[in-house]
Structures are given as structure tokens and as C-alpha cells.
Amino acid sequence: MVNWFWKRRRPVRKLRLRARGEAGDAVRVDFEELAPDVNVFLGQAAYLQLGYFETLTRLIRHTPELAEKEALSHAAGAALEKHRGIVEIIRDRDEDPTELMQPFRASLDHFRHSTLGVRQRETMLTVHITAGILDDFYLALASSYGDTGRRVERVLRVEHDRDLLVDLLVTTIRDDAEMRGLLSMWARRLVGDTLLVARAGLSRTRLDLEEEQRVEPVFTALVTAHSQRMSHLGLSA
Numbered sequence: 320m321v322n323w324f325w326k327r328r329r330p331v332r333k334l335r336l337r338a339r340g341e342a343g344d345a346v347r348v349d350f351e352e353l354a355p356d357v358n359v360f361l362g363q364a365a366y367l368q369l370g371y372f373e374t375l376t377r378l379i380r381h382t383p384e385l386a387e388k389e390a391l392s393h394a395a396g397a398a399l400e401k402h403r404g405i406v407e408i409i410r411d412r413d414e415d416p417t418e419l420m421q422p423f424r425a426s427l428d429h430f431r432h433s434t435l436g437v438r439q440r441e442t443m444l445t446v447h448i449t450a451g452i453l454d455d456f457y458l459a460l461a462s463s464y465g466d467t468g469r470r471v472e473r474v475l476r477v478e479h480d481r482d483l484l485v486d487l488l489v490t491t492i493r494d495d496a497e498m499r500g501l502l503s504m505w506a507r508r509l510v511g512d513t514l515l516v517a518r519a520g521l522s523r524t525r526l527d528l529e530e531e532q533r534v535e536p537v538f539t540a541l542v543t544a545h546s547q548r549m550s551h552l553g554l555s556a
Contacts, residue, residue, distance in 0.1 A: 353461035353521045362419030364457045368402035370431045390483035397480035404474035450514045457515040492553045503554050
């Protein structure tokens with residue numbers, strides 16, 4: 320009954336991470352030596368998208384307004400499409416998607432539940448910010464995995480369909496000064512927690528000085544892209 324919003328063709332978004340004037344491909348090379356095993360990468364990426372779908376569908380159930388349900392359904396459909404795309408890649412490698420996702424279920428569920436807001440607009444903002452940062456991160460990491468990584472890139476570059484959700488947030492931020500302040504504080508908390516999840520996606524979390532210097536441009540680029548999303552919402556990063 321809901322195939323119409325996740326089966327239709329969507330434009331591919333052209334996202335390029337840049338840092339210090341370097342092109343995205345040049346920045347992404349910094350991850351190669353710190354990239355986890357490809358099955359770890361695929362399992363994490365697939366479960367993240369499934370988690371976003373679950374969060375958004377939960378919001379749909381608790382949202383009375385039809386326009387808001389529609390906005391959430393578009394975003395949920397896009398997340399499910401990405402999840403299915405990564406699962407297809409996993410199966411093409413003769414791996415079991417459930418087995419690959421299972422090791423990350425507890426930690427990613429904890430992250431997702433700890434970043435659910437008390438208010439619906441906070442949770443909408445959570446999805447927009449955390450999915451934006453982590454999609455960018457997994458796009459950067461994907462270049463380490465050859466053809467498999469290129470397939471994942473194509474999946475993650477599909478339009479996220481959060482435009483209607485963003486419109487709701489922009490309207491709230493513009494018209495409600497109290498909510499603008501609450502959402503601004505909420506966003507500051509989210510970015511730190513999300514970057515910790517990204518760092519945990521590397522092959523090891525404790526890096527020496529040289530390794531920190533190699534990955535720093537990528538995390539700088541993630542924060543820059545996040546700041547642009549915040550500016551579009553009418554919030555400062």
C-alpha cells in the first residue's frame with residue numbers, strides 16, 4: 320500500500336566532501352588504512368538505515384496531522400530503500416544480512432534511543448542531523464572497498480526525501496522562538512554524539528598523532544556539511 324513513495328525513481332544527489340580546498344576523493348583516501356572489514360562496514364550501514372526507518376515510522380504512528388505523516392513517510396521510505404539497497408549488496412556477496420547487522424544492534428539501538436527527543440520536532444531534527452552526518456561518513460568510507468564501495472555510494476547518494484520534513488522544521492524554527500532555542504541546544508548535543516558513532520566506525524578508535532592528522536580533514540568536512548544543514552534550517556551550528 321505504501322510502495323508509491325519508496326519505489327519511484329529519485330534523482331541522485333551529488334555530495335562531495337571537501338576540506339581545505341581538496342576534492343572529496345582526495346579526502347576520502349585518508350580512511351583507507353583505518354577502514355574496518357567490509358562486512359563490518361556493510362552491517363553497520365545497513366542497520367543504521369533500518370534504525371532510521373523504525374524511528375520515522377514510530378513518529379508517523381504518533382503524529383495526528385496528515386501533512387506531517389506524509390512528510391515522515393517520504394523520509395521513512397527513502398531510509399528503507401537505502402537499507403534494502405545495502406542488504407542486496409550483502410546478499411550478492413553471499414553473506415547473511417542479519418548476521419552482519421546483529422553485532423551492531425545493541426550499540427546503534429542505544430545511540431538511536433538516546434537521541435530520541437521528548438518532542439516530535441526534536442526527533443525529526445535528530446533524524447535529519449544524524450542521518451546527514453552518518454550518510455556523509457559512510458560515503459567517505461565507501462571508497463575503501465572497490466566495487467562494493469561504489470555500489471554502496473550509489474545507494475547512499477539516492478535522494479533522502481527529507482525535504483518536507485525539513486520544511487516543517489524550518490517553519491517551526493521561524494515561527495516559534497521557544498522551540499528555536501530548544502532545537503538549537505538539541506542539535507549541539509546531537510552532533511557530538513553522532514561524531515562519536517562515526518569514529519567508532521573506524522577499524523580502531525584510538526589513533527596516534529599521524530593517524531589523527533590524516534582523518535582530521537574528513538571530520539572537518541563532516542562538520543562543515545553539518546553547519547550548512549543547520550544554516551538551511553535557520554540555526555547556527
